[in-house]
Amino acid sequence: MSEKLIKILTEKGPIKKIGVIGMGYVGIPAAALFADAPCFDHVLGFQRASSSSGYKIDMLNKGESPLKGEEPGLEGLLQNVVKAGKFTCTSDFSRISELDAVTLAIQTPFEDPKSLLPDFTALIEGIQNVGKNLRKGMLVVLESTITPGTTVGMAREILEKESGLVAGEDFALAHAPERVMVGRLLQNIREHDRIVGGIDDVCTRRAAELYTPVLTKGKIIPMTATAAEVTKTAENTFRDLQIAAVNQLALYCEAMGINVYDVRAGIASLKGEGITRAILYPGAGVGGHCLTKDTYHLERGVTLGIEPLDYPENAESIYVLARRVNDFMPKHMFNLTVKALERVGKKPKGIKIAMLGWAFLNDSDDARNPPSETYRDMVLQAGCEINVQDPHVVHYPGIDIHANIDKVLTGADVVVIFTGHKQYFELTPEQIKQKMGKKQPVIIDGRNVVDPDKFINAGFVYKGIGRGDKNSHSLK
Known part of the structure; x- marks a missing residue:
């Protein structure tokens, strides 16, 4: 002192x-x-x-x-x-x-x-x-x-x-x-x-x-400066880990042909003294300034530590592995897109995609490190044309973002939902299909925004994160 x-x-x-x-x-x-x-x-x-x-x-x-x-x-x-x-x-x-x-x-x-x-x-x-x-x-x-x-x-x-x-x-x-x-x-x-x-x-x-x-x-929680630094990096790392856990569960449910949201509801229902099951929601990827990099700050802090780390030999950090899972989800969205197109006898090259949502967080303009960008890069590399709509994000370097949703839907072969903006929940299959003008339009839902049955009954080919119960539906 x-x-x-x-x-x-x-x-x-x-x-x-x-x-x-x-x-x-x-x-x-x-x-x-x-x-x-x-x-x-x-x-x-x-x-x-x-x-x-x-x-x-x-x-x-x-x-x-x-x-x-x-x-x-x-x-x-x-x-x-x-x-x-x-x-x-x-x-x-x-x-x-x-x-x-x-x-x-x-x-x-x-x-x-x-x-x-x-x-x-x-x-x-x-x-x-x-x-x-x-x-x-x-x-x-x-x-x-x-x-x-x-x-x-x-x-x-x-x-x-x-x-x-x-x-x-x-x-x-x-x-x-x-x-x-x-x-x-x-x-x-x-x-x-x-x-x-x-x-x-x-x-x-x-x-x-x-x-x-x-x-x-x-209230104020006092501690040392380094403990405060670890607290912040660790709390974001833990949230990233939780998201990765449910994202991996969603991939498992898809492989087993079941609905991850049924499983999630079942897990979350277990309550009682001393029982916590903090299960989050799966999605098309993690974005933002914090969760995408705070794990690495925490990991780097260990390398700068005063004692050598005692950890299972040759074992990957579970935190870094969680980052890899969450970074994979936009690629999984791309894989779902390819599989949906295969169902109607099409390949990605020349396909027109309407992307709904550029921000990483619903009902905001926060577009820092959005998973939507990874997906966009992948479909462009595959030869697709893609138009982006977001009601809140006005500018993003190198990307044209449209405010008019009808403009991006018109003539599209595929609609992919990357952000759960509340406006998207109001969209009807009839409204979207009319704008797309396709007999068998494709919709890929990365945020559980649309009702699969309604879209399937309207003639859509549907794919959704964790929706193994619907992803192999019969074609109308």
Whole structure:
């Protein structure tokens, strides 16, 4: 425990001015909630004025959210804090020097999962910007999901090098990982418990002071910085493992000719004292920024550990294997497409496909690492033509995405559903078949959106994830 830092923080007093670096799905709602808290005076949101994302600055300063899709309460909250003069977005990183606390919510993708090399380029730049403008008594919090050991290692080293100050003596340093899901960002920040891990107890307490005012139902769970890093990577790894388990079960059910949703309901029905059967839903693949790479952060943390790993010899990590299963699901969707076409005597080459859904998450515009992209690449390589429709995703690099569903359905041989947007549940077989104009149209359902019997009775060739009871149906 540093008596020097305690003295500095006591003289500085409570946290009043906050900075949030990274105006994305994590940074925007966090900044808005900090700004809305009466105990804080002002919040600065930091966003690079780049050609790809600089537009966010003007939007946010007008109280407009650049996040699309359904995000309850966010735009109204932004309007309120901007109108009250408590939130400003800027590209001037020198203003970090004005602050009492700064958080970093910057994406941390993986450059090469096989060699466990993360791409920390953007995060390092953000930490350097903080270090150059760091002042005594400031609190620096990494919210990004990072390899265990990053806070006490790389982040600390960069901050100390750039500032000439010492973490734990001149300034506080902590990791407090975000735990949000698109579609309920504000609710998650307020109601989820907040993991807070400082590099020492003084830093942990200062970070807890920052987050406590924005919590409603949630509580602070203090721990070390490295334990906090493991907590975040492990909770996403476990969810990925759960998804892989039900995806593998779905593949088994297809092979055995049964319905995975019957099996799932049966498993989930077992309840009682000490009994938990947390079974999720199968689907066309896992996307997003977190689950697709957090396993690799956890695995890399082990390689950087202080003790050698004691594990079954030559055994593959069950977490990495789970990643492989989930990465396989778009390929399985492709395999289902090929098999469905074979049933009507067709091959992929020259086939026109209508893809419904590009975002990885239903009713959102979050299209980071979507499994739909893997499928699209495969069908294009097979010689198909594919048109993509999504009601929420407007732009994606190199992809034309249509808002008009009729446009992509017209003349299509195959409809493939990759996202469970609520609009797709309202589609009828008659409506789709009329637009397709095919005697035996094909539909591939990756999210259990359509009623198989209705589509089969309407003359469709149907294939669905885990629907072994329907995938070999008689042709009408």
